[in-house]
Amino acid sequence: MAAATIKDVAREAKVSVASVSRALNDGRGVTAETSQRIRDAASRLRYVPHAAARTLITRRTNTIGALLPDLYGEFFSELIRGIDLAARARGLHLLVSSSHDDADAAAAALRAMQGRVDGLLLMSPHADAAFLQQNLPHDLPTVLMNTRLAGADYCALSVDNDGGARLMVEHLLALGHRRIVFIQGPSGNRDAAERELGYREALASHSPDSPAIVLHGDFSEESGYRAGQQVLALRPRPDAVFAANDMMAIGCMAALRDAGICVPEEIAISGFDDVPMARYVTPPLTTIQVHIAELGSQAMELLGEQIDNPDTVMAGTHRRVNAELVVRVSSGAPLV
Amino acid sequence: MAAATIKDVAREAKVSVASVSRALNDGRGVTAETSQRIRDAASRLRYVPHAAARTLITRRTNTIGALLPDLYGEFFSELIRGIDLAARARGLHLLVSSSHDDADAAAAALRAMQGRVDGLLLMSPHADAAFLQQNLPHDLPTVLMNTRLAGADYCALSVDNDGGARLMVEHLLALGHRRIVFIQGPSGNRDAAERELGYREALASHSPDSPAIVLHGDFSEESGYRAGQQVLALRPRPDAVFAANDMMAIGCMAALRDAGICVPEEIAISGFDDVPMARYVTPPLTTIQVHIAELGSQAMELLGEQIDNPDTVMAGTHRRVNAELVVRVSSGAPLV
DNA sequence: CTGAAAGCGCTTACAG
DNA sequence: CTGAAAGCGCTTACAG
Numbered sequence: 001m002a003a004a005t006i007k008d009v010a011r012e013a014k015v016s017v018a019s020v021s022r023a024l025n026d027g028r029g030v031t032a033e034t035s036q037r038i039r040d041a042a043s044r045l046r047y048v049p050h051a052a053a054r055t056l057i058t059r060r061t062n063t064i065g066a067l068l069p070d071l072y073g074e075f076f077s078e079l080i081r082g083i084d085l086a087a088r089a090r091g092l093h094l095l096v097s098s099s100h101d102d103a104d105a106a107a108a109a110l111r112a113m114q115g116r117v118d119g120l121l122l123m124s125p126h127a128d129a130a131f132l133q134q135n136l137p138h139d140l141p142t143v144l145m146n147t148r149l150a151g152a153d154y155c156a157l158s159v160d161n162d163g164g165a166r167l168m169v170e171h172l173l174a175l176g177h178r179r180i181v182f183i184q185g186p187s188g189n190r191d192a193a194e195r196e197l198g199y200r201e202a203l204a205s206h207s208p209d210s211p212a213i214v215l216h217g218d219f220s221e222e223s224g225y226r227a228g229q230q231v232l233a234l235r236p237r238p239d240a241v242f243a244a245n246d247m248m249a250i251g252c253m254a255a256l257r258d259a260g261i262c263v264p265e266e267i268a269i270s271g272f273d274d275v276p277m278a279r280y281v282t283p284p285l286t287t288i289q290v291h292i293a294e295l296g297s298q299a300m301e302l303l304g305e306q307i308d309n310p311d312t313v314m315a316g317t318h319r320r321v322n323a324e325l326v327v328r329v330s331s332g333a334p335l336v
Numbered sequence: 337m338a339a340a341t342i343k344d345v346a347r348e349a350k351v352s353v354a355s356v357s358r359a360l361n362d363g364r365g366v367t368a369e370t371s372q373r374i375r376d377a378a379s380r381l382r383y384v385p386h387a388a389a390r391t392l393i394t395r396r397t398n399t400i401g402a403l404l405p406d407l408y409g410e411f412f413s414e415l416i417r418g419i420d421l422a423a424r425a426r427g428l429h430l431l432v433s434s435s436h437d438d439a440d441a442a443a444a445a446l447r448a449m450q451g452r453v454d455g456l457l458l459m460s461p462h463a464d465a466a467f468l469q470q471n472l473p474h475d476l477p478t479v480l481m482n483t484r485l486a487g488a489d490y491c492a493l494s495v496d497n498d499g500g501a502r503l504m505v506e507h508l509l510a511l512g513h514r515r516i517v518f519i520q521g522p523s524g525n526r527d528a529a530e531r532e533l534g535y536r537e538a539l540a541s542h543s544p545d546s547p548a549i550v551l552h553g554d555f556s557e558e559s560g561y562r563a564g565q566q567v568l569a570l571r572p573r574p575d576a577v578f579a580a581n582d583m584m585a586i587g588c589m590a591a592l593r594d595a596g597i598c599v600p601e602e603i604a605i606s607g608f609d610d611v612p613m614a615r616y617v618t619p620p621l622t623t624i625q626v627h628i629a630e631l632g633s634q635a636m637e638l639l640g641e642q643i644d645n646p647d648t649v650m651a652g653t654h655r656r657v658n659a660e661l662v663v664r665v666s667s668g669a670p671l672v
Numbered sequence: 673c674t675g676a677a678a679g680c681g682c683t684t685a686c687a688g
Numbered sequence: 689c690t691g692a693a694a695g696c697g698c699t700t701a702c703a704g
Binding site for chain 1: 389399412612
Binding site: 351352353354355358365366367370389391392393394395 | 673674675676677679680681682
């Protein structure tokens, strides 16, 4: 048996298809009695309106698209979870697309989304100004997430990397540390750059005498290990290390441990992200927690606002998701 | 400017819409010259066919739906990644829906997917026989993933929990351990039950004299810690612990460490899953690695086969994804 | 090879 | 309140 259509319901309830449509949608313009008869017929026939037919005429898909760079790891799983939750709350479906190796693939994915979604959540390393100009349908509500670009032409949402980094530096300074090394993330990575900026700013404003000491890294554990070895060679030896992400902090701890250095007694260590394993390493890692799921939810909210108010100009709206300090053993704070 | 339609392209290329459709689809029934003119017009107008209109007539959405219980954690992120990769390879879009608190919510999600997808990947704790019978559109290709049920009526794909558990027991036996404790997962969880079965079978067949010693657990780290405390009280003391998942193994290690027991010198520990932090705990955890992404990809493949061959009866097809032994320090094996 | 026309399943003015 | 009809954008027999 093929799926029932609105015609079948109309026949079953002995009314016109127009009445079926009215009864099942806003419910107005139909007597309660007729409406009930129609509903009965619909459920008897297990009628589900054909989404494509409805989309064709209403111009609404009730679906939003999320274009992500990758789906690897906890970060994206949390991000999608947050998006999904907020989308569901609005009765919207979620179409995901990821792992576009190059700008062409991302553009193709963007094109394929056209007509399938009412709005777009976009996080892509390829999404620079030219790319967006070229590939983004002009009338499609879009929210940029953590892309390198956050110009006045688009809505954007990002993590408060800067503020989070400042919190960490203030924490380390408050513990009396003065020589605080920063391990960088990959060059060209905006999150990493913002974290470094926060580090430099906080140091300059709260402890002008403390030098900014920056070591190279690329977010990998290995690069953290190598940075840890460099830390050991520095004279005078640093009090503390602040890595631009947790994995490098963990790598750095391994290097210090291999050299017989005690953390946090001899050197404090801290990271950024609060990955799940941060609490399980030895010693547990002090870090900055980012509410990834909230990033997703808020982006979805922002997108929802745009979709609901197509005439309101929201371009240029830029919001930030808070980052919080999570104090554990590795920074050497007295834990209450 | 509204998006261009097929009519606009037809006008621009001075042909009928029928020719545009033919040129842009199979390309047959049109001279090369006309075809080229149409393609030029289409790209000039940035024409993208309206997905809903096409779906309405072709009855194909080129989208598959994934109904998942939750999106929390590494497992689902890997699963979606695998699904997405395989879907993309087939030119299919991916619609995800998750976190259905009860059977009603799951049923609603299922209904909402109807007409939006060409096939369904289903992993849900609510999906028992009655639920599927009641809510699954009969003509929609579906693959069940790790649901409690894998009857002859559906296609299914699952992890070889049983085989994985056997591999682990054989590994521990080969190392000379004879009193091997098993920490259970939550009751009612099929994965957990299969892992326990594998443990019992391997023990019975390879070391009939070794007693099966089973402690309660629920997959949480805390329950692993409690089980670890129970292990300490057992007399004679066990040689080894095999936890039904990694988090419990990690909790158990913490309990042993707190009691001053050395792992693996005094007791070997092992888990199941190979979560990312398994390699970072001290000592690194011997475990069973499950290729989650592959689980997703294979499910997608199986679904693709069904979609491509609607007449072939594939109900009852049941495939399994391999699980592999990953030897690290915690089981006490001599590492080469 | 090419075009006119029907039709996919729905919603929404427009009459009555 | 209710129904007949137009139309959303596409594809596909059917003629020519």
